[in-house]
Amino acid sequence: MSNTRAYIAMILGAAALSTSAIFVKLTEAPASVIAFYRMLFSALLIMPLLMADARTGLRHIRSFTRRQWMMCLLAGFFLAVHFVLWFESLNYTSVTSSTVLVTLQPLFAIAGGAWLFRERLRMAAIGGGLLAIAGSFIIGWGDMQISGLALFGDLLALMGAAVVTVYFMIGQSVRKELELFPYTFIVYAASALYLFVYCLATGEALTGYESSDWLWMFLLALIPTVFGQTVFNWLVKWLSATTISMSILLEPVGTAILAYFILGEMVTLRQFIGGSVILCGVGIFLYYNGRTRAKENCNGSIKQSADERRSADASAGR
Numbered sequence: 481m482s483n484t485r486a487y488i489a490m491i492l493g494a495a496a497l498s499t500s501a502i503f504v505k506l507t508e509a510p511a512s513v514i515a516f517y518r519m520l521f522s523a524l525l526i527m528p529l530l531m532a533d534a535r536t537g538l539r540h541i542r543s544f545t546r547r548q549w550m551m552c553l554l555a556g557f558f559l560a561v562h563f564v565l566w567f568e569s570l571n572y573t574s575v576t577s578s579t580v581l582v583t584l585q586p587l588f589a590i591a592g593g594a595w596l597f598r599e600r601l602r603m604a605a606i607g608g609g610l611l612a613i614a615g616s617f618i619i620g621w622g623d624m625q626i627s628g629l630a631l632f633g634d635l636l637a638l639m640g641a642a643v644v645t646v647y648f649m650i651g652q653s654v655r656k657e658l659e660l661f662p663y664t665f666i667v668y669a670a671s672a673l674y675l676f677v678y679c680l681a682t683g684e685a686l687t688g689y690e691s692s693d694w695l696w697m698f699l700l701a702l703i704p705t706v707f708g709q710t711v712f713n714w715l716v717k718w719l720s721a722t723t724i725s726m727s728i729l730l731e732p733v734g735t736a737i738l739a740y741f742i743l744g745e746m747v748t749l750r751q752f753i754g755g756s757v758i759l760c761g762v763g764i765f766l767y768y769n770g771r772t773r774a775k776e777n778c779n780g781s782i783k784q785s786a787d788e789r790r791s792a793d794a795s796a797g798r
Contacts, residue, residue, distance in 0.1 A: 486719055487766055490727045493711035498734025500704035502742055504567055507696040510684050511567035512675060514697055515560065519672035521701030523665055526710070530661045540662045551654040552663060556670025558647040563671075564678065565640035572633025608764025612729045615757030618750060648712070648721035655717045664713050668705075726765050729758055 507514050530537045544552070655663060679686060712724050733755040740746065 486715055487727075489711055490715055490719070490724065491730065493708045493715070494727045494730040495734050496708035496711070497704045497728065498731045498738060500700065500708070500731075501570065501735050502738050503696045503700045503704070504570055505743070507693050507700075509689050509693050509697070511571065512564055512679050512682060513684050513686060513689075514567055514700065515563035516672060516675035516679050516686070517694075517697040518563065518700040518705060519560065519668050519675055521698050522705040522709075523668040523672055525701060525706050526661060526665045526668060530665045533661075537662065540659050541666065544658070544662075544666075548654060548658060549666075551650055552658075552666040553670045555647055555650040555654070556667045557674055558643050558650065559667060560671040560674040560678070562640050562644040562647060564675070565636045565643060569633040569636035569640065572636070602768045605765045605768040608761045608766075608768065609726055610761070612726065612758045612761025612765065615729075615754045615759075615761055618754030618757060645721065645725060648716060648724055651713055651716040652721045655713065660710070660714050660717075664710050667713075723766070723769055726762060726769075729762055733758055 504511075504514060509517075651663075716724060736755065
């Protein structure tokens with residue numbers, strides 16, 4: 481897939497993901513219940529797509545190896561933990577602070593990518609990433625409160641960032657072997673199952689909510705999950721978890737814009753400056769990272785052509 485198409489899809493996915501915090505804030509249900517129904521509805525929405533193609537649907541799932549099953553179930557577990565941590569953080573700290581902290585996952589992704597996948601980034605790309613992260617802090621700095629409950633919420637959001645990075649790292653590893661909808665369905669269904677058990681363990685009621693709550697939870701599944709999270713699950717086959725995590729830094733920008741139109745929150749000068757810095761930083765990262773990927777692909781093609789020529793020469797007895 482070309483860099484241009486991948487980056488366009490990534491930006492659209494980040495835009496869809498920006499609605500997540502808004503819908504959570506509009507929902508009165510407990511955090512764990514919101515997370516459970518988000519994953520349950522997401523799995524149900526993916527199911528028709530899974531069943532539509534027999535080759536890449538249930539037949540493909542039946543061919544999963546034990547390792548692939550374990551990786552999918554593990555990804556579902558980390559996704560469930562991420563949602564519980566993040567949604568719970570919104571009960572203690574501001575939407576902006578929570579969103580900014582949970583999108584710090586590029587820091588964890590860069591470290592994990594270098595350690596697990598031996599990823600190499602240009603200094604210019606790393607500089608762009610740090611610039612984008614600085615933009616996130618410009619947006620959220622004024623909303624970060626120095627109090628016990630707010631700091632606890634900020635810690636939950638930061639833990640959510642670390643956990644979702646592990647989720648994307650698992651996806652980067654296993655999605656090269658598995659088709660999109662089988663992988664996504666198993667992960668979402670497993671995540672819903674873990675969250676269901678968690679709700680039972682904590683005694684949260686799964687029924688009795690307002691009709692508006694059901695609407696927001698369904699929209700959480702449809703927009704930020706199916707059109708956001710699933711797009712990232714598709715892209716992780718071609719792009720690294722580090723690159724995808726960097727694009728998620730666009731989420732605070734989208735959330736601030738949506739908060740203005742939906743929640744009536746004004747876009748401050750600080751948010752405007754921070755958003756501009758994020759856009760510049762992400763743009764720098766994607767530009768230099770894209771050049772690195774193009775160079776690696778070119779070198780790989782040259783090496784493959786040379787290997788093919790040597791093989792042909794050997795076959796001809798030269």
